[in-house]
Amino acid sequence: MSTAISTEWVSICPVEDLLANTGLCALHEGEQVAIYKINPCEEYSQNFLYAISNYDPIGKANVLSRGILGNIGNHLVVASPLYKQHFDLFSGECLEDPEHRVKTYEVRCFNDEIQLKKSAQ
Amino acid sequence: MSKQRIIVVGNGMVGHRFIENLVDSPSADSLDVITFSEEPRLAYDRVQLSAYFSGSTADDLALTSEGYYQENGVNYVLNDKVVSINKSKKYVVTASGREEKYDKLILATGSYPFVPPIPGKDQDHCLVYRTIEDLEAITHSAETSKVGVVVGGGLLGLEAASALTNLGLETHVVEFAPRLMAVQLDEGGGKLLRRKIEDLGLTVHTEKNTQEIVAGENCRYRMNFADGSFLETDMVLFSAGIRPQDELAREFDLKMGERGGIVINNQCQTSDENIYAIGECALWDGRIFGLVAPGYTMAKVAVSHITGGTEEFTGADMSTKLKLLGVDVASIGDAHGNTPGAQSYVYTDEVNEVYKRLVVSEDNTRLLGAVLVGDVEVYGNLLQFKLNDMALPDNPEALIAPSVGDAPVMGMDALPDAAQICSCYDVSKGAICSAVQNGCTDVGAVKTETSAATGCGGCAAMVKQVVDSELASLGIEVNNNLCEHFDYSRQELADIIRIKGITTFDELLSEYGTGLGCEICKPTAGSILASYGNEYILKKEHIGLQDTNDIYLGNMQKDGTYSVVPRVPGGEITPEKLIVLGEVAKEYDLYTKVTGGQRIDLFGAQLHELPDIWRQLIDAGFETGHAYGKSLRTVKSCVGSTWCRYGVQDSLSMTIAIEDRYKGLRSPHKVKMAVSGCTRECAEAQSKDVGIIATENGWNLYVCGNGGMRPRHADLFATDLDDETLIKYIDRFFMFYIRTADRLQRTSVWLENLEGGLDYLKEVIIDDKLGICGELESEMTKVIGTYQCEWKTTIEDPEKLKRFSHFINADEPDSNLAFVKTRGQRRPATEEEKITAIEVVE
Ligand SMILES: Cc1cc2nc3c(=O)[nH]c(=O)nc-3n(C[C@H](O)[C@H](O)[C@H](O)COP(=O)(O)OP(=O)(O)OC[C@H]3O[C@@H](n4cnc5c(N)ncnc54)[C@H](O)[C@@H]3O)c2cc1C
Ligand code: HEM
Ligand code: SF4
Ligand code: SF4
Ligand code: FES
Numbered sequence: 001m002s003t004a005i006s007t008e009w010v011s012i013c014p015v016e017d018l019l020a021n022t023g024l025c026a027l028h029e030g031e032q033v034a035i036y037k038i039n040p041c042e043e044y045s046q047n048f049l050y051a052i053s054n055y056d057p058i059g060k061a062n063v064l065s066r067g068i069l070g071n072i073g074n075h076l077v078v079a080s081p082l083y084k085q086h087f088d089l090f091s092g093e094c095l096e097d098p099e100h101r102v103k104t105y106e107v108r109c110f111n112d113e114i115q116l117k118k119s120a121q
Numbered sequence: 122m123s124k125q126r127i128i129v130v131g132n133g134m135v136g137h138r139f140i141e142n143l144v145d146s147p148s149a150d151s152l153d154v155i156t157f158s159e160e161p162r163l164a165y166d167r168v169q170l171s172a173y174f175s176g177s178t179a180d181d182l183a184l185t186s187e188g189y190y191q192e193n194g195v196n197y198v199l200n201d202k203v204v205s206i207n208k209s210k211k212y213v214v215t216a217s218g219r220e221e222k223y224d225k226l227i228l229a230t231g232s233y234p235f236v237p238p239i240p241g242k243d244q245d246h247c248l249v250y251r252t253i254e255d256l257e258a259i260t261h262s263a264e265t266s267k268v269g270v271v272v273g274g275g276l277l278g279l280e281a282a283s284a285l286t287n288l289g290l291e292t293h294v295v296e297f298a299p300r301l302m303a304v305q306l307d308e309g310g311g312k313l314l315r316r317k318i319e320d321l322g323l324t325v326h327t328e329k330n331t332q333e334i335v336a337g338e339n340c341r342y343r344m345n346f347a348d349g350s351f352l353e354t355d356m357v358l359f360s361a362g363i364r365p366q367d368e369l370a371r372e373f374d375l376k377m378g379e380r381g382g383i384v385i386n387n388q389c390q391t392s393d394e395n396i397y398a399i400g401e402c403a404l405w406d407g408r409i410f411g412l413v414a415p416g417y418t419m420a421k422v423a424v425s426h427i428t429g430g431t432e433e434f435t436g437a438d439m440s441t442k443l444k445l446l447g448v449d450v451a452s453i454g455d456a457h458g459n460t461p462g463a464q465s466y467v468y469t470d471e472v473n474e475v476y477k478r479l480v481v482s483e484d485n486t487r488l489l490g491a492v493l494v495g496d497v498e499v500y501g502n503l504l505q506f507k508l509n510d511m512a513l514p515d516n517p518e519a520l521i522a523p524s525v526g527d528a529p530v531m532g533m534d535a536l537p538d539a540a541q542i543c544s545c546y547d548v549s550k551g552a553i554c555s556a557v558q559n560g561c562t563d564v565g566a567v568k569t570e571t572s573a574a575t576g577c578g579g580c581a582a583m584v585k586q587v588v589d590s591e592l593a594s595l596g597i598e599v600n601n602n603l604c605e606h607f608d609y610s611r612q613e614l615a616d617i618i619r620i621k622g623i624t625t626f627d628e629l630l631s632e633y634g635t636g637l638g639c640e641i642c643k644p645t646a647g648s649i650l651a652s653y654g655n656e657y658i659l660k661k662e663h664i665g666l667q668d669t670n671d672i673y674l675g676n677m678q679k680d681g682t683y684s685v686v687p688r689v690p691g692g693e694i695t696p697e698k699l700i701v702l703g704e705v706a707k708e709y710d711l712y713t714k715v716t717g718g719q720r721i722d723l724f725g726a727q728l729h730e731l732p733d734i735w736r737q738l739i740d741a742g743f744e745t746g747h748a749y750g751k752s753l754r755t756v757k758s759c760v761g762s763t764w765c766r767y768g769v770q771d772s773l774s775m776t777i778a779i780e781d782r783y784k785g786l787r788s789p790h791k792v793k794m795a796v797s798g799c800t801r802e803c804a805e806a807q808s809k810d811v812g813i814i815a816t817e818n819g820w821n822l823y824v825c826g827n828g829g830m831r832p833r834h835a836d837l838f839a840t841d842l843d844d845e846t847l848i849k850y851i852d853r854f855f856m857f858y859i860r861t862a863d864r865l866q867r868t869s870v871w872l873e874n875l876e877g878g879l880d881y882l883k884e885v886i887i888d889d890k891l892g893i894c895g896e897l898e899s900e901m902t903k904v905i906g907t908y909q910c911e912w913k914t915t916i917e918d919p920e921k922l923k924r925f926s927h928f929i930n931a932d933e934p935d936s937n938l939a940f941v942k943t944r945g946q947r948r949p950a951t952e953e954e955k956i957t958a959i960e961v962v963e
Contacts, residue, residue, distance in 0.1 A: 013929045021665025022672075024924070027931040038637070039627075055937070060952060061681035062927075062935050066672060069665065070639035072605070079640035081669035081677055096569075099188075 009108065009115040018114060023078065025054045025065040028116045033105050034065035035114060036078060036089065050089040051107035051116060056080045057100045064102070127427070128213060128223040129156040130203045130369070135400030135416035136229030137164030137184055142424040144193045155196040155221060157203050157213075160252060163187065168413055168577055173256045174284045182253070206373040208393050225395055225427055228383060229420075230366040232401040232411070236359045237272070241334030246341060247357045250281045259358065263288040266355030268340050270294075272331060274301040276443065278360035282323055283446040285358065293324045293352060295344070297361075300327060305441060305452035309467060310492040313476040317448045317495065326352070365402045365409055378404040387433040389423040397423045410437055413577075414544040421547070438508060438544070442493075442500045442579050447831070449497040454507050455480055455490035463489055466518045470495075477521035479503070486512050493521075501583035509540050533590035542583050545576025550587055557591040564588050603864065604641040607634045611789065611864040615649045619860070619900075624654055625662045644668040645864050648751055651787035652859045653900065655907040657914050659921055670749030673925070674911055675731060678724060680938060680949040683731060685711065685723040686748035687738050688784060691758040691776035691796075692719025701741040705734055712946045718755035718793075720746060725947060727934055729926045735912040744784070745912040751865075752787045753794070756780040757805065761798025761815065770815030772798035775844070779813075779851070785908050786855065789862040789871075793827070807835045810868040811851055816840070820847045824854060824882070825872040833869040836879050839887065849898065853886045856897035 012026045012035065023036040032054035039048070054062045059082030067078040067087075072095060077086040086095040087102055094100040106117035127143070129136045140154060158164075165182040173182065190197050202216045212222045234249035236242055246262045249255055263269070269285040271278045274296030285292040294301070300311030301318070315325050330347040337343035340353040369375075370383040376392035378384055382404025389397045400416035401409065410416065415437030425432035442451035458465050462483030469476050475495035482489055488506040493499065499520055506513060514520070538551030548571045556570040564585050568574050574581040601610045609617065614629070623629050626646045630638055638646075647666030651658060658667055659674075670676045675683030687702070702721055706713045709730055711723035726734055735745075747753065756779055759765065761772030776796045783794070795806035796813040806812030812823035818841040826835025839850060862871040875881060884890040915921050927935045939955050940947035 017923060017929060019661050019664055019924075022924075024929045025927060027928045027933065032928075032935075059679070061679065062937050063677070063681040066669070066677070066681075068640040068643050068668065069637070070606075070643065071637040072639060076637070077639075081672075082679070082681075084640055 007118070009110065009117055011110075011113040011115050013114055015109050015112050015114050021069050023065040023067065023069070025062070026051075026114075026116065028105070029119060031103075032062050033116060034078070035107055035116075036065075036069055038069060038076065038089075049107045049109055049114060050076070051105035052078070052087060052089060052092050053102040053104075055102065056082055056085075057102060058085055058094070058097065059083055124151055124153040125427075126222060126224045127152055127154045127227065128203075128221055128225075129154065129227045129229055130213070131229040131231055131366075131400075131402075132156045132158035132160070132164050132197065132199075133229060133231045133400065134164055134167055134184065134413050135231070135420050136227070138417050139227060139229060139399060139420035139423060140190075140195055141185075142421055143427075144195065146424055146428050148428045149193075153196075154194075155198070157198050157201055157215060159200070159202040160254075161200050162253070163190065163197065163199070165253065167251070170250075170253070170256065171280050171284050173253065174260075174287045179253050203369065206369055206396075208373065208396070211395065223395070225397065227423060228369060228391070228396065228398040228402055229400045230369065230402045232363040232365050232409075234359060235362045235364045237331070237361050239331050239334060241342070242357075242359070244334065244342070246355065247334065247359070249359050250277060250284070251363075256284075259284065259356075260288065262356050263290055266290060266341070268293070268354045269356040269358060270344060270352060270354040271358045271360055273360035273362065274298070274325065274327070275304065275360065275362065276302060276441070276445075277363075279318070279445040280443075281358050281360045282318075285356075286321070286323060286446065290356070292322075293326060293354065294318075295329045295331065295346075295352070296325070296327045297330055298327065301325065302450070302452075305456055305492075306450070306494070307457050307478060307492050309469065309478060310450075310452075310456075310476050310494045313469075313474060313494045314445075314448060314450060317474055318446055321446050323446070363401065363411055365404065367402055370398070370402075378407065382409050385419075385434075387422075387435065388426040389419050389434055390426070397426075399423050405434060406436065408436075410439070412437075412439060412441065415439075417545065418547065438504075440504055440507070442497055449493070449495060451491070451493040451497040451500040453491040453500070453504055454488070456492045458490065460489050466521060468518075468521045468523075470523070479517055479521055481513065481517055485517065488513055488517070491521075498582070501580065501586070505536055505540055505583075509537055511535060533587050534594070536587075542587060543571075543573035543576065543580040545580070546572040548573035553584060553587045554591045557588055558595065561588075562592065562597060601863075603645060604639055606630065606636045606638050606642050609633065611645055611649075612861050614646065615652075615860055618646070618649050619653055624650065624656075626650070626666050627662070638666075640668070641864070644671070644751075647671070648787045648789065649859075652904065655785075655787075655904045657909060658911060659915060668751075673728060673731065674745065674749060674915065675726065676749045678949070681935060682724070682938065682949070683726045683728070684748065685726050685731070685734055685738070686716070686720060686746040687743035688746040688755075688780070689720040690780040690784075691756060691773050693758075693773060693777065698741060698743065701738070701743075705737050709734055710947060712948055718748075719757055720755060722748070725940070725949070727927065727938070729932075729934065732916050732922050732925050736916050739910070739913050739916065744910040747785055747911075750785075750787060751789065751791050752785060753780070753783045754791050755793065756783075757793070757795035757809070759796075759798050759803040761796075765798055767801055768798035768815065769817055770798055770820065772796045772804070772813075772815055775813065775820070779848070782848070782905060783851075783855065785911075786904060788855065788859050790865050790867045792855070792858075792868065808832065809835060811835075811854065813847065819843050822847060822850060825868040827867050827869045831869075836872070838879070838883065850886055852901040853894050853897045854882075856900050857882075857885060857893075860897075 018024050018037045020037050020039050023034050026033045033051050034054040036050045054064050056064050063081050067081045069078050076089045079086050092102040092104040108115050164184045203213050204216050205214045212220050214220050234251050248258050269290035270293045271282045272295050274294045282292050282294050301314050332345045332347050334342050334344050337353040341355040343351050343353050345351045365382040367381050367383050376384040383398040383402055385398050385403045385405050389399050391398050399419035419434055422432045422434045440453040458480045463480050466479040478492040480490040491503050536550050540550045542550050552571050556567050561567045561570050567588050574584045602608050643666040706723050712725050714722050716722045756776045758776035762768030792810040794811045795804040795809045797804040797806045798815050806814050807823050808826050808828045812835045814821045820842045821840045822838045823835035824838045939950040941950045
C-alpha cells in the first residue's frame with residue numbers, strides 16, 4: 001500500500017460515471033474543474049482523461065464541462081457551449097483568442113477512479 | 122535613453138487603431154503612450170453602432186479592453202477631455218486639471234453631429250446618433266414616444282431611421298434635398314431607395330426645411346416646415362451631417378480649413394510638426410473623410426512617420442456599400458457622372474426593385490463610378506475595376522444586366538496583386554493569395570491569418586472569390602465540406618446515413634471521416650441520425666454528439682442555467698395545468714414568460730433542479746416542448762370555427778393533431794407551423810415553414826415562410842386539400858427537406874437554393890416526379906412511431922440522472938450564479954452587479 005499516492009491525488013468519482021466523449025464538473029480544492037473523457041485515439045492523445053477549468057472566460061459562466069469535444073487540426077479541444085470558442089485540452093488556450101487561457105489540471109484514472117492531483121502546497 | 126512620449130487625444134476608432142499600430146511596431150519599446158478619452162469607455166466599433174439596437178451590448182461593440190492596454194503598457198484616462206495645448210512647452214491640460222508633456226501629440230478627436238440652428242432644437246427628446254450614450258438616450262426616449270422623426274436622409278439618417286423603426290416607432294425621414302442619400306446616389310437610385318423604404322412603412326418627406334420645433338397637439342412636438350406644412354412627432358433625431366471636432370486646433374492656433382477641419386500634410390502632420398491629426402477631424406487636400414477606412418490609413422501613416430518610415434497619405438476612396446433597413450445600397454466613385462464626357466449604362470427592374478447605373482469614361486474603357494440599389498452583388502468587382510483603373514470588358518453593360526446565360530465575371534487573375542480587397546484592414550489580393558499558398562485553405566483560415574473581412578465584413582464575398590480562385594489555380598478543389606472531419610456536405614452525409622443504414626457517429630466517422638469530430642459535424646450527424654433512427658438522444662452512443670441545448674434537454678442561458686418549456690399543443694391549456702406551471706415556477710423561483718409560440722417558458726433552472734421540475738410537469742400530463750432542439754417548435758393556432766364567428770374549419774383540432782404528429786421531429790434547422798381558421802389569418806401561418814389556412818372547402822397549404830432577420834412570406838403550395846392529403850403533403854415535404862437541406866438551412870433558404878424552385882418542389886411532392894414519395898412517407902411513419910418524450914425517458918433512468926448535477930462529487934450548486942429581482946421576478950445578475958454584490962458581502 002502506498003500512502004504517498006493517496007495524499008497526492010484526490011478521487012473524484014468512478015470512471016464509468018463519465019461517458020466517453022463527454023465531460024463533467026468536479027469541485028476540487030474550491031475550484032470548478034471540467035474533466036473530459038476522449039475515445040482513445042492514437043493520433044491525438046495517449047491519454048483519455050483531460051481536466052481544465054470549468055469557467056468560460058469569454059461567456060463568463062461555469063459551463064466548459066458541458067461543451068462538445070473534438071479536434072481542430074492537431075488540437076484536442078472542447079467547444080464552449082455558450083459561444084463555441086475552442087479551448088485546447090492540453091494547454092487551456094483559446095484557439096480563437098489566445099489572450100484567454102484557462103487553467104489546466106493533472107488528472108488520471110487509478111483503480112477505476114478518476115483522480116485529480118492536489119496542488120503543491 | 123529616455124522614452125519618446127506620445128499623447129493620443131481621443132480614443133475613438135482611429136485613435137485606437139493608431140495605438141494598436143504603435144504597439145505592433147518594432148520601436149514600441151522606446152515609446153511611452155498615453156491616451157485621453159472624453160467618453161467613459163475605451164474605443165468601440167462606431168460603424169456597428171446600430172447593432173446596439175439588435176441586441177449587441179457595449180461589451181460586444183468594444184474594439185479593445187483595458188487588459189490589452191495594461192499588458193502593452195499603454196496609459197489611458199477615461200472621462201477626461203483635453204482642453205488646452207501648450208505648443209511651445211509641449212504639454213496638454215485636461216478638464217480635470219491634469220498636465221502631461223508630450224514629444225508627439227496625436228489629435229484623433231473625430232467629429233460631432235451637426236444640429237441645424239432650428240429654434241426648439243435643444244428640448245428633451247431632441248437627440249443625435251453618435252455614441253453609445255446617445256443610443257441609450259434614444260432607447261429611453263422611445264419608451265415614451267410613438268412617433269419619431271429623423272432629420273436628414275443621408276447614410277447615417279437612414280441608419281438612425283432603421284433604429285427608430287426597430288424600437289417600434291412610427292418613423293419619418295425629413296430631408297432637405299430632393300432625394301435620399303443625395304451625396305452617394307443619383308436620381309434613379311434615390312427614387313428606388315425611397316420606394317423601398319416606404320414599402321417598409323416609413324414615411325419620407327423630401328425638400329422639407331424645418332423652421333421650428335414647437336409643442337404639438339397629438340404628439341409631444343410639432344415641426345413646422347418652410348413650405349407651410351408640418352409634422353407631429355414625439356422625438357426628433359438629428360442626423361444632418363457631421364462636423365470635424367476641431368476646437369483644440371481652433372483655440373490653440375493650428376491651421377484650419379475654411380469650413381473647419383485640421384489641415385494635415387501627406388505625413389498627417391498639422392501646421393505644428395510635432396502635432397498630428399488623424400481620422401474624421403483631419404482635413405487633407407481640402408477634404409474630410411467621414412469613413413473609418415481612410416482614418417485607419419492615416420493612423421498607419423502617422424505611426425510610420427513617427428517611427429522613421431516613409432508612408433504617405435494620398436487620399437482615399439469613398440465608395441460605400443451598406444444595408445439600410447434591409448435594402449442593399451452601394452455607391453462607387455463618380456456616381457453622378459460629373460466627369461466631363463462621362464457616359465452611363467442604366468438598368469432598372471421595377472418588378473424586383475433593382476436599380477443599377479454604371480458611369481464609364483468617354484471612350485467606354487474605364488469605370489468612373491456606379492450606383493447600385495436592391496442588388497449589390499457586383500459591388501466588389503466594380504470597385505476593383507475602379508480602384509485599379511482596369512480596362513472594362515467590351516460589353517460593360519453585361520456587368521449590371523441580369524444574368525442571362527453566363528455573365529462576364531471578372532477573372533480574379535486580372536486583378537493586380539496590389540489591389541486592396543479589404544479596406545478595413547488594408548489587405549491586398551497578394552496578401553490573401555500568399556496566405557492561401559501558405560496553407561490557409563478556407564475563408565475562415567484566411568480571415569484569422571490576414572484579418573481580412575473581420576471589420577465591416579463588406580469585403581467578405583470578394584475575399585471568398587480570391588480564396589477560391591487561388592485555390593483553383595493551386596489545383597486545390599473548392600468544396601462545401603461540412604468541416605475538416607468530413608469531405609461531404611450535409612446532404613451527402615444524410616444520403617450516406619440513410620442508404621447505408623448507419624446508426625452511430627463512430628461508425629460514420631470511421632468509415633467516412635477523419636479525426637475525432639467537432640461541434641459542427643457531431644450535432645449535424647446527431648440530427649440526421651435522429652431524423653432517420655429517432656433513438657433516445659441521450660443514449661450513450663449519441664450523447665457526445667448533442668449540441669449545447671440538447672445535451673441537457675434545455676436551452677442553456679447566458680449564465681449556464683436552463684429554460685424549461687413544456688409542450689402546450691396549439692396553446693390550448695386547462696386551468697389545472699396552468700396552475701401546475703405556476704406552482705412549479707414558484708417552488709423553484711423560475712422567471713416566467715409567455716413565449717411568442719403560445720406557450721410558457723420558465724427560466725433560471727439549475728442542472729440539478731431539471732429532473733425534479735420535469736418529474737412534476739410530467740406527472741401533471743406535460744411533455745417536453747423540444748424548445749432546445751433543431752426540430753418542430755410549435756404549431757401556432759387561432760381558435761377557429763369552434764368559437765370564432767368567422768371560422769370555417771376547426772383550426773384548433775387540426776393544430777393539435779399536427780403538433781402531436783410532428784413533435785420531436787429533428788431537422789436541419791428548427792421548423793415552425795401555424796393553422797388559421799379562415800382567411801383572416803390570425804395565426805400568421807404565412808410566416809411559418811408550413812402554414813395552413815382554412816377555406817370553405819378544406820385547407821390551403823403554404824410552405825417555406827419565416828419571420829426573423831430576413832422575413833419571407835410562405836408560398837402557396839396547394840389549395841382546398843382534405844385532411845388526409847394535407848397531412849400526406851406535409852409528411853413528404855418535411856422528409857424531403859430533411860434529406861436535402863444544408864446544415865442550419867431554414868426551409869426558406871433551402872427553397873431559394875433548390876434548382877427549379879417552387880415548381881420543382883410541387884413536382885416532387887405532388888406529382889412524385891422522383892418516385893420517392895413512398896420512401897418519404899415510410900420514413901416519416903417510422904419517426905412518428907418511435908416518438909418518446911425525452912424527459913420522461915430521462916427521469917426514469919437513474920444512470921442518466923447522474924449527469925444532472927453541477928458537481929459530480931459535491932451537492933453544491935454553481936457558486937458563480939447570482940440573481941437580481943426585476944418587476945417581481947429574478948433574472949441573472951450582470952457582471953457589474955456581481956462585483957458590487959461581492960463587495961457588499963466582504
Ligand atoms: C451610426 C454610425 C454608423 C457609421 N457607419 C459607418 C460605416 O458603415 N462605414 C464607415 O466607414 N464609417 C461609418 N461611420 C463613421 C465612422 O464611425 C467614423 O469614420 C470613425 O468612427 C472615425 O473615427 P475617429 O477616431 O476619427 O473618430 P471617433 O470614433 O468619433 O473618435 C473620436 C473620439 O475622441 C473623443 N474626443 C474628442 N475630443 C476630445 C478631447 N478634446 N479630449 C479627449 N477625447 C476627445 C471623442 O469623444 C471620441 O470618443 C459611422 C458612424 C456612425 C455614427
Ligand atoms: C437564428 C436566429 C434565432 C435564434 C438563435 C433564436 C433563439 C431562440 C432561443 C434560444 C429561444 C428559446 C428561449 C428559451 O427557451 O431559452 C427562442 C425562442 C423563440 N424564438 Fe427564437 N431564435 C431565432 C430566431 C427566431 C425567429 C426568426 C423567430 C420568429 C419569427 C423566433 C421566435 C421565437 C419564439 C416564438 C420562441 C418561443 C418558442 C417556444 O415557445 O418554444 N426566433 N429563440
Ligand atoms: S430569444 Fe431570440 S430574439 Fe430574443 S434575445 Fe434570444 S435570440 Fe434574440
Ligand atoms: S383566422 Fe379566422 S377563424 Fe381564426 S381567429 Fe382569425 S378570424 Fe377567427
Ligand atoms: S472591408 Fe471592412 S472588413 Fe474588409
